[in-house]
Amino acid sequence: GSRKLKQWLHQPLANRRGIEERQRLVEELITQYFTRVELQGLLKEVYDLERLSGRIAFGSASGRDLAQLRSSLEKVPAIISELADSGSGELVKFSAKLDRCGEVCDLLEAISENPPLSAKEGGVIREGFNDKLDQYRYASRNGKDWIAELEQRERQLTGIKSLKIGYNRIFGYYIEVSKANMHLADLARYERKQTLANAERYITPELKEKEALILTAEEESLSLEYELFVQIRDKVKQYIPRIQKLASTLSELDVFVSFSNVAEKYRFVKPEFNDAREISIIEGRHPVVEKMLNKQHYVPNDCVLTEQQNMMLITGPNMSGKSTYMRQVALTIVLAQIGSYVPAESANLPIVDQIFTRIGAADDLVSGQSTFMVEMLESQYAITHATERSLLLFDEIGRGTSTYDGMALAQSMIEYIHDHIGANTLFSTHYHELTALDQSLDKLNNVHVAAMEQSGKVVFLHKVKSGPADKSYGIHVAELANLPQAILGRARDLLKSFEEGKKQKVSHVEQLSFFDERDTDSEEVLQTIADVNIAAMTPLQSLQLLNDLQAKLSKKG
Structure with a gap:
């Protein structure tokens, strides 16, 4: 199930019918609590059928692998019964997709209950499956019983209580004294076989005779048993396509059961879909962050994009939750399009064809690409591949270059997406100047992540509200990082002077602009310069013209 879930997350569905079919299965499993619990218990006893199939296909499966396959297949009839007896339409329909693989189960009956790891050790084939194998085993087993009896008899005859009969692969069976x-x-009966430092090993004619019988039976038994095992494994190999199909279907059921458990436990809701491109997520949450917060309360947020306003410009301080907000919207759509319920009070979503993100900082120094270059490459890929049915997430575009370069690129991207692509877009930025774009771009809406100051400290509210942010709180965040107070104090002074200088500069520009608009003499001088053909003038004429213009400006002064 975990691999199937990963596959679905990488490849969500893009057709509404398939998504809603999965939703109905999840919905029925939520209502059928006892069926879900039984299925969960049965699925836990099913081994990884895909991996077992792979080992069988490559001829590396052990007796234990075949026993696990048999054990798994034995659970399938019970799973089918649970689904069929539930009385729920989609669950009954799903039960028909499961293959019992009865022929494989019959083949695997030959495998013993607890086979060893190695198929060449013996004990893989159960008793009663093959008569010849049973005969070899009987001879081997009885021979070993006879040797145990011989040991007791020799102890009584010789009076040596420590006498023992042993075996090794080189010398075979021996009597050790x-x-x-x-x-x-x-010594009349004992024939010396091996001398050790503290003991002598002997053999008798009687033991030599039994040794040949036991070793032959054991060798033949192991050889025949391995041969039978390989035959069974090769026959099972023919059914691998059916086993793989069953594995895929069971993994889907495993995911659906998990979806229903999560939906019930974490208050997920069934999303609805619209044929337009409108997003309406009410009280949405980030499923991973919410779980990691544990007992702390996660602040939910709405996200509403309409056909008329489908671009959102998000401002707010660092650490306030802009990135989390953007990610939770994307995760909600991904979860919805794999058939899961979503973390929200309600959700009405479009079917998105692609999601493009430009979030976080990264570089590729080996390829000679800086953080900013990677940012631009990712932005280029998103913008050139997105359609009007895509979702675009851009987080802090333009930070890797100068302020004006970054701001110009960010504004240009927003305008291009607005005018040429038309995709649903979430665009976060620290460039507050961009918030004025809602005046020129009809589909752009300003929102901000709220924060407030208490006793000179910043408090993040993590709540998304309408309108642009009033400030960035960058120095407050630096204070939370425990930068030295000398640096923080100097930064506050510099910020104050920068802001005052900016106001004075703006005021000065406005004053110049105000007077220039009414200065007809200056306009006349500029117009004369623009109209004159310098190439057709002599040096004396040029000097005369320059003198006249200077006189006119001096008269104005």
């Missing part, structure tokens, strides 16, 4: 008890050994 310690050096201290060698004088008690019956």
Whole structure:
């Protein structure tokens, strides 16, 4: 299920019918609580069928893998029954998609209950499956019982309580007697086989005869058992396409069960869809951030984009939640288009064809690309590939260059998206000058993430409200980062002087502009310069003209 969910997140559906079919399944699982609990329990006992299929296909599956496959397939009839008995239309319909794979189950009956990891160790094939194998096992087992009896008998005959019969692959079976008890050994029957530092090893004609029988039976048993195992594995290989299809269907069911659990636990709602391009998310939340906050309260926010106003310019201080707000809108749409419920009080969404994001700072120094270059490349890709049915998220465009360069690029992008693409767009910025664009761009709407000052400290409210932000609170954020007070104090003084200088500069420009508009003499001089053909004038004529113009300006002064 986790791989299926990842696949769906990477490739959400773009057709309404498919999305709503998934929604109906989730809805029925929410209402059918006991069915959901039973399914969850059964699905937990199903092993990873995709990986098992892969091992079988490559011929690397062990006896334990085949036992896990059998155990998983044995749960399928119960899963089908739970779905079929639920009485819910979509669940009953889904049950028909599940393949019991009965032929595979029959083949796997040959595998023992708890086979070892290696198929060559024996114990993989169950008793009673093959007569010849059972005969070999009987001979081997009885031979070992006979050896245990022989050990007891030899201890009684010799009186050596520490006497033991052992086995190794090089010397086979042997009777071991310690050096201290060698004088008690019956050398008339015992034939020396191996000398050790503290013991002697012997063999008797009787033991030699049984050894041949036991080892032959054991060797033949292991050989035949592995041969039978490979035959079964190869037969199962023919059913891999069916097993893979079953795995895919079960993984879908696993995801649907998870969707319904999450929807119930975290108060997700079923989103509705519209054929227009309007987004209406009421009291939306970021599902990941909300979960990480634990007991803290997450501040929900609305996001409303209409056909008339489908661009949102977001301002507000750093750390106030602009990026989180943008991400939660995108996540809500992705969740909706994979068939999940969404974290909101209500949601009415369009079917989005693509989501493009330009969020966060990154570079690619190996390729010689700066942070700003990466930002521009990502922006270029989004703008050239987006359609009117796309969603664009741009966070702080233009920060990697000079203020005026960045502001000019940001404004130009907003205007281009507004005039040429028409996609739903969330655009956050610290350039407050851009908030004036709502006067010239009909579809642009200003919003800000609220913050307030209390006793000289900034308090982030994390609430998105209409209108532009009044200030950036950058120095307040620096204070939260514990920058030295000397730096913060100097920054406040500089900010104050910058703001006053800006006002004076604006005032000075306005005064010049005011007088220039009424200065007819200056306009006449400028017009004369513009009209004169310098190439056709002699040096003396040029000097004369310059003298006249200077006189006119001096007279004005």
